[in-house]
Amino acid sequence: MVTGTMNVDWTTWEPKERATLLFVIKDGQILLIRKKRGLGAGKINGPGGRLEPGETPEEAAVRETIEELRITPLSPEWRGRLHFQFLDGYSLTCSVFVSPDYRGIPMETPEALPIWTPLDAIPYDEMWADDAHWLPGVIAGGEFEGYFVFDGENMLSHDVRWLKNPPL
Numbered sequence: 497m498v499t500g501t502m503n504v505d506w507t508t509w510e511p512k513e514r515a516t517l518l519f520v521i522k523d524g525q526i527l528l529i530r531k532k533r534g535l536g537a538g539k540i541n542g543p544g545g546r547l548e549p550g551e552t553p554e555e556a557a558v559r560e561t562i563e564e565l566r567i568t569p570l571s572p573e574w575r576g577r578l579h580f581q582f583l584d585g586y587s588l589t590c591s592v593f594v595s596p597d598y599r600g601i602p603m604e605t606p607e608a609l610p611i612w613t614p615l616d617a618i619p620y621d622e623m624w625a626d627d628a629h630w631l632p633g634v635i636a637g638g639e640f641e642g643y644f645v646f647d648g649e650n651m652l653s654h655d656v657r658w659l660k661n662p663p664l
């Protein structure tokens with residue numbers, strides 16, 4: 497439930513939509529995208545998008561990566577779940593996966609431009625504001641649940657709970 501002061505009761509919270517993010521991490525680099533359309537157009541992120549009816553999050557993460565970059569991510573591992581409440585009432589949950597390998601060659605599509613990025617040079621200032629709070633821990637091998645309130649692109653609150661391998 498959402499109140500005027502935006503205190504969110506996450507125990508009863510239900511997202512309006514479900515989506516995914518997938519990061520291929522290989523040879524000291526992470527495969528990011530410049531998103532060309534949809535929610536967060538212009539930002540750097542991982543490939544991903546909303547689930548289609550009947551899909552599991554893992555199936556959607558693989559499908560979206562094929563659609564956006566023309567590669568097939570291999571052995572995706574579930575690493576976390578993001579919960580976003582927006583002030584305008586929109587809400588979204590997003591399952592995060594990591595793949596250690598892939599088949600194919602990343603290509604630009606109408607949806608995304610692939611950007612191989614060294615792990616020590618991730619451009620957090622061009623990404624959604626929550627990413628800096630959980631992506632370093634995911635790269636370090638952690639699993640998490642993250643809870644965020646946004647006003648448009650402005651992050652109002654963040655709470656990241658590590659389930660496994662919390663970052664030091």
Ligand SMILES: Nc1[nH]c(=O)nc2c1ncn2[C@H]1C[C@H](O)[C@@H](COP(=O)(O)OP(=O)(O)OP(=O)(O)O)O1
Pocket residue numbers: 515516517533534535536541543544545546547580588590624625626627
């Ligand atoms: N605060 C946030 N931090 C983050 O890292 N990713 C976010 C985010 N808010 C949304 N996303 C990502 C998750 C998901 O991959 C994507 C959902 O955006 P959209 O609903 O626009 O989906 P797309 O247009 O990419 O795909 P379709 O569902 O195929 O239309 O945006």
